Amino acid sequence: MSTVASKEPESPPRPAPRAHPSGDNRFKMLEATMKRHQYQADALIEVLHTAQELFGFLETDLLLYVAHSLKVPPSRVFGVATFYHFFSLKPQGDHTCVICMGTACYVKGAANLVSTVEGLCGVKLGETTADGKVSLLAARCLGACGIAPAVVLDGDVFGNTAAEGLHERVKGWLS
Amino acid sequence: MDLTDLLEIAEKERSARKPTMIRCCTAAGCLSQNGQAIKKALTDAVAEAGLASEVEVVGVGCMGLCSQGPLVQVGADGPLYEKVTTEDAPSIIAALQGGQATAKTGDPLHPFFTRQVPVVLENSGRINPERIESYIEVGGYQALCHVVREMQPLEVCAVITESGLRGRGGAGYPTGLKWATVAKTEAERKYVVCNADEGDPGAFMDRSVLESDPHRVLEGMAIAAYAVGASQGYVYVRGEYPLAISRLKTAISQARRLGILGVGVFETRFDFRVDIRIGAGAFVCGEETALMRSIEGQRGTPRPRPPFPAARGLWGFPTLINNVETLANIAPIVTRGADWFAGIGMPKSKGTKVFALAGKVSNTGLIEVPMGTPLRTIVEEMGGGVPEGGRVKAVQTGGPSGGCIPADHLDTPVDYESLAQLGSIMGSGGMIVMDEADNMVEIARFFMEFCMDESCGKCVPCRAGTVQIHRILSKLSAGEGTREDIETLRDLCDMVKQTSLCGLGQSAPNPVLSTLRYYRHEYDALVTQTGPPAPSDRPQDGAGRPRGSQKGEGR
Numbered sequence: 106m107s108t109v110a111s112k113e114p115e116s117p118p119r120p121a122p123r124a125h126p127s128g129d130n131r132f133k134m135l136e137a138t139m140k141r142h143q144y145q146a147d148a149l150i151e152v153l154h155t156a157q158e159l160f161g162f163l164e165t166d167l168l169l170y171v172a173h174s175l176k177v178p179p180s181r182v183f184g185v186a187t188f189y190h191f192f193s194l195k196p197q198g199d200h201t202c203v204i205c206m207g208t209a210c211y212v213k214g215a216a217n218l219v220s221t222v223e224g225l226c227g228v229k230l231g232e233t234t235a236d237g238k239v240s241l242l243a244a245r246c247l248g249a250c251g252i253a254p255a256v257v258l259d260g261d262v263f264g265n266t267a268a269e270g271l272h273e274r275v276k277g278w279l280s
Numbered sequence: 281m282d283l284t285d286l287l288e289i290a291e292k293e294r295s296a297r298k299p300t301m302i303r304c305c306t307a308a309g310c311l312s313q314n315g316q317a318i319k320k321a322l323t324d325a326v327a328e329a330g331l332a333s334e335v336e337v338v339g340v341g342c343m344g345l346c347s348q349g350p351l352v353q354v355g356a357d358g359p360l361y362e363k364v365t366t367e368d369a370p371s372i373i374a375a376l377q378g379g380q381a382t383a384k385t386g387d388p389l390h391p392f393f394t395r396q397v398p399v400v401l402e403n404s405g406r407i408n409p410e411r412i413e414s415y416i417e418v419g420g421y422q423a424l425c426h427v428v429r430e431m432q433p434l435e436v437c438a439v440i441t442e443s444g445l446r447g448r449g450g451a452g453y454p455t456g457l458k459w460a461t462v463a464k465t466e467a468e469r470k471y472v473v474c475n476a477d478e479g480d481p482g483a484f485m486d487r488s489v490l491e492s493d494p495h496r497v498l499e500g501m502a503i504a505a506y507a508v509g510a511s512q513g514y515v516y517v518r519g520e521y522p523l524a525i526s527r528l529k530t531a532i533s534q535a536r537r538l539g540i541l542g543v544g545v546f547e548t549r550f551d552f553r554v555d556i557r558i559g560a561g562a563f564v565c566g567e568e569t570a571l572m573r574s575i576e577g578q579r580g581t582p583r584p585r586p587p588f589p590a591a592r593g594l595w596g597f598p599t600l601i602n603n604v605e606t607l608a609n610i611a612p613i614v615t616r617g618a619d620w621f622a623g624i625g626m627p628k629s630k631g632t633k634v635f636a637l638a639g640k641v642s643n644t645g646l647i648e649v650p651m652g653t654p655l656r657t658i659v660e661e662m663g664g665g666v667p668e669g670g671r672v673k674a675v676q677t678g679g680p681s682g683g684c685i686p687a688d689h690l691d692t693p694v695d696y697e698s699l700a701q702l703g704s705i706m707g708s709g710g711m712i713v714m715d716e717a718d719n720m721v722e723i724a725r726f727f728m729e730f731c732m733d734e735s736c737g738k739c740v741p742c743r744a745g746t747v748q749i750h751r752i753l754s755k756l757s758a759g760e761g762t763r764e765d766i767e768t769l770r771d772l773c774d775m776v777k778q779t780s781l782c783g784l785g786q787s788a789p790n791p792v793l794s795t796l797r798y799y800r801h802e803y804d805a806l807v808t809q810t811g812p813p814a815p816s817d818r819p820q821d822g823a824g825r826p827r828g829s830q831k832g833e834g835r
């Protein structure tokens with residue numbers, strides 16, 4: 106039945122990228138991505154990638170907006186957003202410290218790095234400091250095993266990380 | 281676009297080349313150690329020395345020896361500089377004219393290099409991965425041109441079958457057979473998927489191949505698509521590999537521009553489009569049915585097989601799913617013939633295998649060796665053994681789905697069957713060396729924690745079983761375990777292995793089982809040191825002596 110309905114001409118053609126009532130231009134860019142994928146439900150993951158890139162994290166309102174635009178139930182959007190580790194439903198800190206917890210990094214002492222930064226920031230891996238300055242995250246494997254242990258500080262990968270150096274860097278962020 | 285055009289592009293590229301080429305590694309490992317700045321410093325130094333007309337500095341893919349990076353090599357076989365810094369750049373250029381370079385010179389004749397037989401990696405570190413012309417110069421896309429213009433699809437499948445190529449993603453299913461199954465399935469649409477969701481921690485072969493030679497993978501995909509009758513392909517790449525994604529995007533648009541991908545490949549009636557799908561950090565998506573659901577924009581949960589993807593895959597249509605390394609093997613097999621490929625390696629495991637050598641070993645990096653090379657050769661000769669005179673305790677292969685191979689089995693040849701016999705698997709090719717300082721129970725716990733977090737939650741044995749196994753391992757690690765726990769652990773492992781829905785759960789207990797098999801004493805030691813005694817000498821409930829008194833005796 107639904108296929109018949111969608112073919113009927115009375116459904117109005119989709120307008121060009123709409124401006125969001127909030128006037129936030131980022132919605133325009135998100136809309137452009139969805140348009141490029143012809144508002145296909147299959148593109149949900151791609152759209153969420155873009156949304157997170159634009160907004161930093163996926164707020165509930167944003168997820169509802171995506172659900173509405175792609176015409177999929179909010180439950181599915183929420184299900185996908187929570188299934189994949191890449192998507193964050195909470196805001197990140199100003200700085201991010203990602204510690205690779207792959208096997209090679211693990212045997213080369215990544216756990217030591219974790220306890221160093223956890224001790225310094227007073228939060229656990231996966232959390233953000235109360236002042237919102239630093240987020241500590243774990244990565245499954247960056248594929249930089251040749252230079253283990255590896256960390257990603259604000260998007261830049263560093264290899265052969267020593268606990269002291271990492272301590273210095275993160276301390277700088279906190280002050 | 282035809283063969284003549286390809287040869288013309290190759291010739292043009294060759295003649296435009298300057299007499300001396302300095303290759304800088306710009307794959308992820310070296311890039312994170314300032315690789316881009318070194319390339320720029322070298323380019324500046326060349327200009328300053330007034331050699332711009334004779335020397336060119338090229339960014340290339342992975343040169344293999346990541347531990348000594350950033351790497352720079354002069355010419356095809358010239359000096360190899362290791363751990364280069366930007367300050368070294370002027371002296372490296374001066375060395376071209378007889379000066380002395382300040383950078384450490386590596387030994388290109390070290391077994392790390394000489395023991396390798398590059399097939400998949402033959403262009404890695406030699407060509408510029410961001411220029412299609414550079415790939416065409418070394419003979420790229422000629423295999424595809426030959427296939428689409430002069431071969432029948434089933435002939436192509438037959439060549440791959442004859443070569444004996446087996447899936448490099450881990451399970452080792454015969455590639456030719458898979459292709460033929462999809463080719464013979466009648467359907468209005470078919471798909472080819474390249475599985476680049478390299479989730480195993482400790483493996484980085486696929487990342488390196490995509491970063492160093494993306495066109496090779498695209499060519500393999502296009503040949504596969506022609507052979508099975510697909511016109512749409514997807515590369516499913518991990519979101520953790522931004523560089524690989526960007527190089528792949530560049531490669532696809534370049535190939536499309538030249539008429540090598542898209543409508544009418546090499547001016548034939550064969551169309552092939554490739555799109556990239558970026559993963560979002562779920563290990564289970566490496567499993568083929570989960571991967572397909574993820575491409576369809578859903579939660580990446582697996583489903584029972586059969587029906588196999590070859591019969592019902594993406595959106596219900598027959599789908600061929602191959603790993604990056606498998607696809608990278610296709611073009612050379614077509615060019616050089618099935619017999620050539622079958623001549624490398626072992627009777628049942630043919631060809632070469634790329635391994636990511638990491639952990640407690642001097643020379644970490646990427647190597648490609650013929651199947652059947654003994655582990656000892658890889659770890660001790662090529663890898664240089666454990667640094668600072670330590671001893672190898674075990675080699676972990678296959679990531680969280682594999683197992684630990686103890687040092688006294690180092691003479692095992694590396695092939696699918698031999699590794700399976702030892703309770704491990706070939707896996708995608710991660711090889712982590714562990715030394716005496718590593719506790720095996722701790723390692724098993726590490727992998728189980730990984731599987732527990734990554735379990736998708738669809739089937740109960742995996743969802744609940746991994747949690748329980750992890751709980752017992754944590755208890756043992758903390759010295760609070762009992763002998764009974766070890767038995768429960770074994771039972772649980774067997775249950776999870778036999779009853780889980782997909783490969784993740786079915787193989788999750790492998791690290792525990794293999795460490796239990798070879799390092800049982802380490803489990804026992806944790807129990808006897810601090811835990812209560814074994815159940816055999818502990819009175820059953822109501823059998824008399826209270827527990828407290830027994831503990832007292834133990835002390």
